Structures are given as structure tokens and as C-alpha cells.
Amino acid sequence: MAQLTKRGLIAAVVCSDSFMKLGTAQAKVFGVPDLPLLKIQHPLGGLNMDKVRERAAVALPQLLKVVKEKQS
Amino acid sequence: MSSLSTMLASPGTMVQCDDDPEAVYEFLCEKGWNDGLPVIPPTPARVERMLAYCDRDFDKPVAKIPPRFGAATPIRVAANAVMAGCKPEYFPLVLLALEAMAEEPYNLYGTQATTHPCTPMLIFNGPIAREIGINAGHNVMGNYFRANAAIGRAVRLALVNIGAAIPGIGDMATAGTPAKFTFCVAENEAASPWEPLHVELGFPQDASTVTVIAAEGPHNINDHESITAEGILTMTAGTMTITGSNNAYYAGQPCVAFGPEHAQTVAGGGMSKADVKKWLFERATLPMSRFSQEGIERRFRRKLSDQYANAPLDAPVRMFAKPDDLIVIVTGGAGKHSAYIPTFGNTRSVTQPLRRADGELVKSIQELKRG
Numbered sequence: 001m002a003q004l005t006k007r008g009l010i011a012a013v014v015c016s017d018s019f020m021k022l023g024t025a026q027a028k029v030f031g032v033p034d035l036p037l038l039k040i041q042h043p044l045g046g047l048n049m050d051k052v053r054e055r056a057a058v059a060l061p062q063l064l065k066v067v068k069e070k071q072s
Numbered sequence: 073m074s075s076l077s078t079m080l081a082s083p084g085t086m087v088q089c090d091d092d093p094e095a096v097y098e099f100l101c102e103k104g105w106n107d108g109l110p111v112i113p114p115t116p117a118r119v120e121r122m123l124a125y126c127d128r129d130f131d132k133p134v135a136k137i138p139p140r141f142g143a144a145t146p147i148r149v150a151a152n153a154v155m156a157g158c159k160p161e162y163f164p165l166v167l168l169a170l171e172a173m174a175e176e177p178y179n180l181y182g183t184q185a186t187t188h189p190c191t192p193m194l195i196f197n198g199p200i201a202r203e204i205g206i207n208a209g210h211n212v213m214g215n216y217f218r219a220n221a222a223i224g225r226a227v228r229l230a231l232v233n234i235g236a237a238i239p240g241i242g243d244m245a246t247a248g249t250p251a252k253f254t255f256c257v258a259e260n261e262a263a264s265p266w267e268p269l270h271v272e273l274g275f276p277q278d279a280s281t282v283t284v285i286a287a288e289g290p291h292n293i294n295d296h297e298s299i300t301a302e303g304i305l306t307m308t309a310g311t312m313t314i315t316g317s318n319n320a321y322y323a324g325q326p327c328v329a330f331g332p333e334h335a336q337t338v339a340g341g342g343m344s345k346a347d348v349k350k351w352l353f354e355r356a357t358l359p360m361s362r363f364s365q366e367g368i369e370r371r372f373r374r375k376l377s378d379q380y381a382n383a384p385l386d387a388p389v390r391m392f393a394k395p396d397d398l399i400v401i402v403t404g405g406a407g408k409h410s411a412y413i414p415t416f417g418n419t420r421s422v423t424q425p426l427r428r429a430d431g432e433l434v435k436s437i438q439e440l441k442r443g
Contacts, residue, residue: 021241022139022185029141 002030010070011035014059016042038062076123079131079147080116091115100155105233107225107253111155122150124160125440126167127429134167135174137235138181139242144170144234149226152233156226161204161437162219165282166226168426169194172284173227177420183286184237188318189249190416192231193287193327194224194256195401197270198280200426200437201258208258210405213290213329224254251289257403263332264402265339270423272345279425279433285327285399286419290411295334301341304334304410305348309356311412312391315363319391321371322417326392327399328352329411335402349395357388 004011015023015037027035039062040055047055080086089099096113100106112118123130126146133143142148146167153166173180173192183190196206207217215221237243245252261268270281291314295307308328319326328348330338338348360372360383372380372389380387391414392398399421404411426434434440 019244022244025236025241026139029139 001035002027002032005032005035010067012038012063012066014038014040014044014055016040016044018042036062036066038066076116076120076130076147080119085147086116104238106155107229107232109253111229112157114151114154118154119147119150122154122158122160122163123147124442125163125437126150127164127440127442128167135170137170137174137184137231139185140234140236142234142236144174144230148234149230152229153222153226156229157218157222158226159204159218159222162223162226164426164434164437164440165196165200165204165223166230168424169223169227169282169284170230172282172422172424175422175424178284178286178422179416179419180235182418183416184231184235185242185244186416187244187246188416189245189247189252189288190286190419191249191252191255192224192227193251193285193413194227195269195283195285195327195399195403196256196258196281197261197268197283198275198426199278200280200434203437206256206258208260208263208403212257212260212404213255213411220256220258221254224256227256228252228254249289251287255287255289257329257401259401260332260403260405263335265335266345266400266402269399269401270425273423275423275425276433278435280435281423281425283399283421283423285325285413285421286416287327288414290329290413293334293410293412294408295410296408299337301338301343304338305343305351305355308334308410308412309352312352312356312414313358314414315358315367317391317414318417319414320358320363320389321376323393323397324415324417324419325397325399325421326415327401327413329404329413330400330402331404331407331410332402333406333408334410345400346395348400349398352398353390353392353395356391359386360389361385363389 001011001013023037027033038059040058097110128146130147131145133145135144137144153163204219206219231237259268271277275281291311293308293311295304298304428434
């Protein structure tokens, strides 16, 4: 995602709340401190499809907001 | 090479605090620059002494340590080696281990940041391990021996302080392992009936090597009853076959560390190391039915569909992908115990020989002494 951002594409990372510190730190390490992190509830692994859809429903509005902001 | 004093004078290289050992310990704990245990304060004089056996440029990184990708320069690593309690003679092996872990197949980034409880297991072979006193006998994976404790600890401190493997931020291990304080052994070559690991891998007998494995803590194999090779290996296979192991799904390289008595029994049955690996490859298996229904459907049927999409429930699940993937060493003292060391999944072991700056193999640590 860092490489995509550096190439000028709109990129974001879905990140569960337990991993936000790691995601924030890694965005800085890879030179894209403003890389959008789409925050969802942890965990993502080991979920049934209903729970996965719930998280997607939380992530999607964040993604749309990022896209609108980047395009404006 | 710039001089050590010039490097130490550059901004940000040094910090100041009260020189009382407890004050230094408190300071480092507050900063998060330690492993939770007391340390030797890394003063400039001690760091300089630690570099007495370093033939590299002090300010030239030997590795970049993720997730921060901090530059592991000898001077920075030396500060961590001082903190860990290393003798200067140990220092080249600390650097060597970090260089090996930085090789791509080891996957240092993944092993640092994963939720899995892995840590570098350092296996030393060759004469220098004996020269500097790395224990290969009783309690080899336990406490008490300075070289084992300090070399492994220095590596771990470098992973935290240079690489930022900080729990919850850069080290996401769910529970971790006590082996994250240190996990450093030498192979007991004198007690082994087989060729040592480094010779098996193509290095000369008199080379000194480190092999790094992204390891869990050791799982004991107690067998006081078996008196045949097949008996010992049956018990070994039983210990290896666990459903919660990454090695059931991925291409890691787990390790069987035979105690010398078990190794003698196995070799006495006419089995070479290659025979042992083949035997365990064929028999250290679990029927797929031993895994949970969800595991079968989600992991085996879908993610590993090329092997298991239509496999019967009694299809064997192997603990390593091919016989040569199993690492076999002999270490420890007297007694009817061996150890099995599972690994992280997406990782390969890396073996590196200790070389001088001119590329020649180091035969004695004294060759590296400066001045």
C-alpha cells in the first residue's frame, strides 16, 4: 500500500483496532505517515461470514470517505 | 571508518543519566529500552571494549531490523551486547546471528511482528562455540551458562531496541514465549553419532556457523523405555504431531534436537540423519480428522485445496513439507530426553559461517582481536 500511495494511487489499509499502533508505526516507517487506516473491530481472523460482513460494513464508509477526500 | 569517539560525539548517540546501576535500570525501563531484566549500563568505555573483536566498520550496518528497519551498526549492537552481559569475544557471534536473520528466507519482518510465539533459536556449530564456552551439555536450553544466556539475550535486545519489536506495537505476539529472553545452544558435536549440522549443510568441519530458526520454545520428548531406533522415533513423531502447530500448514523447518543418548540409540539402529528425516516425514503425520471441522473446511479444503480439496478425512497431514526440511541436531547432556522445536510458518532457517572482513573463515576468535 505504501508503494501504491507513492505512485499516486488512492490506497488504504484495513486494520483491526488491536493492530492500529503497528499500522500507524509502519506507515511512518514506509514513508507514508498519512496512509489511511480503515479501523475495524478485532479480530478479523476466525470469523463467520456474517461477522466479516459486519466489519466490511464498518470499513466501507471509511473507504468512501478516503476516496472522496483524495478526489476533491 | 570514523573513530569511535567521533561517532559517540554525534548528536543522539548518547544519553545521560545517573550512573547508579538501579538508576540506569529504572531509566532504561522507563524508556522501554530493555527486556525487563537488569542490564549492564552501556557506557562508552564498555561499548568500546565490546568492539575489541569486531573487524567491521563500527558505523556500517550489518542488517536493517524490522519493523522499524533500524540500522544494526556494530556500535549499536555492541551497546545491546554490553547490556546483555556479553564478553567481547561473544560479540562477533551476535553480529553473525543478526546478519543471518536479516537474510530474506528467514522473514525477520514477519517473525518480529507476528502474533505467533516465535523467537530466533541460535544453533552454533564448529570450534568457536567451544572456544568461547557456549554450552552444549546439560541444561543446554536452560539457564546458568553465560555465553548461551548473553548471546541470545543480546540478539533479542537488538531486535527490541534497534528493530522496535515492542509488545503491542511492533511485536504482536499473543502470548509470546519465555524463549524470547534467550534461546541459544551449541550442538554437542562430540557426543553426536552423526555429522554436525554445519557439515551436513556443506560447510567445512572447522568452520564456525550459526543457524537461525524462527522457533517456538522446546517441547520435551521423554522416552525412558525405548531401546530401538524405531521406538525413539515413534515417541518423537508422537511429540511432533500437534494440531496447533504452524508446521501443519506452512513450509517451516522444525527442529528435532536429540539428546545424545537418544541419538546413540537411533544411530545404533543403523539410521543416518537422512534416514531419520525420511522416517519422521512418513510417520509424523496426523489424520485430517484430528483437526476441527472449521479447520478442515476453511484451512485444508479451501486454503490448501491443491492437497486436500477432496482428500478423505484420514488423509495424512505432515509436519514438514519434505524430508530435508527437518533440522536434526544433537545437543544436551546425559538422560533420556530430546526436544522438538516447532517454528513460525512462513520462514526458512538460515546458516551463516563466521568470516573475517577479508572473507576467510575464522578458525579462532582471537583472529578477530583488534590491534
